[in-house]
Amino acid sequence: MFENLVERFKRNPYFWAAIGSMIFITILTPITRRVPQPPPALGTLPEYSLTNPNGEAFGSKELAGKVYVASFIFTRCQSFCPMIVQHLTELQKRVLLGKLPLTIVSLSVDPEFDTPNVLKAYAEKAGADPSVWTFLTGPRDSLTNLIEKGFSVGVGAPVITNGLIDIAHSQKVALIDGKGQIRGYYDASSEGIDEVFARAEAVVGESLL
Numbered sequence: 001m002f003e004n005l006v007e008r009f010k011r012n013p014y015f016w017a018a019i020g021s022m023i024f025i026t027i028l029t030p031i032t033r034r035v036p037q038p039p040p041a042l043g044t045l046p047e048y049s050l051t052n053p054n055g056e057a058f059g060s061k062e063l064a065g066k067v068y069v070a071s072f073i074f075t076r077c078q079s080f081c082p083m084i085v086q087h088l089t090e091l092q093k094r095v096l097l098g099k100l101p102l103t104i105v106s107l108s109v110d111p112e113f114d115t116p117n118v119l120k121a122y123a124e125k126a127g128a129d130p131s132v133w134t135f136l137t138g139p140r141d142s143l144t145n146l147i148e149k150g151f152s153v154g155v156g157a158p159v160i161t162n163g164l165i166d167i168a169h170s171q172k173v174a175l176i177d178g179k180g181q182i183r184g185y186y187d188a189s190s191e192g193i194d195e196v197f198a199r200a201e202a203v204v205g206e207s208l209l
Helices: 002-011 013-032 081-098 118-127 140-150 189-208
Strands: 049-053 055-060 067-073 104-107 134-137 160-163 164-166 172-174 180-185
Touching: 013 081, 049 140, 067 081, 067 189, 081 104, 081 189, 104 140, 118 134, 118 180, 172 189, 180 189
Parallel strands: 067 104, 104 134
Antiparallel strands: 049 055, 067 172, 160 164, 172 180
16 A cells, blocks of 8 residues: 555655645644734723623623624614624624634614514523623613724714614724723624634733733
8 A cells, every 4th residue: 555655656756745735734823823912092981881782781891801893783673783793693603613612792773663572582682692792772872972982983873764773873983991091993794703702812811921
């Protein structure tokens, strides 16, 4: 058998050299993959307390010391929210697969409709794992103030057209470190999720130094 392999190598050395290179690269990639430097802090969130799908208080106190990604959605949204949720689902898969201590938080911009029970049903339909991903609601004034003045992104008032509701809101996700500092804004797209995951790894690693 060994003689047969030697003979095949002699007949096509370039093929076997290519195979060897691919094996080498496959082994080496996880070792040499460089995690990017942690992004700088852009501001600090105020303390806040909202309500999770179980009707419990949930906010900065419960998130203290945790790195998390915040998004802005509402359950009646027919435009961008389904796309945002789809990409967050992919992020959740990567978090679970990589065992990265990263939390995902989605704040509703339609709190009058998005009660805890509504959010609970929506989270279950989206396949959100409660150990990783939670949805939050609360008084509109509190949410609007937190989103605009805390996260520094815009949110509009509900507008109903032809029986459909629309609420202007950010399509970005924000990366927050364990001190409640905003470490960046990223698109809720495949490329944006790739970047926020890599940046989150860096921020998590920073906390371990």
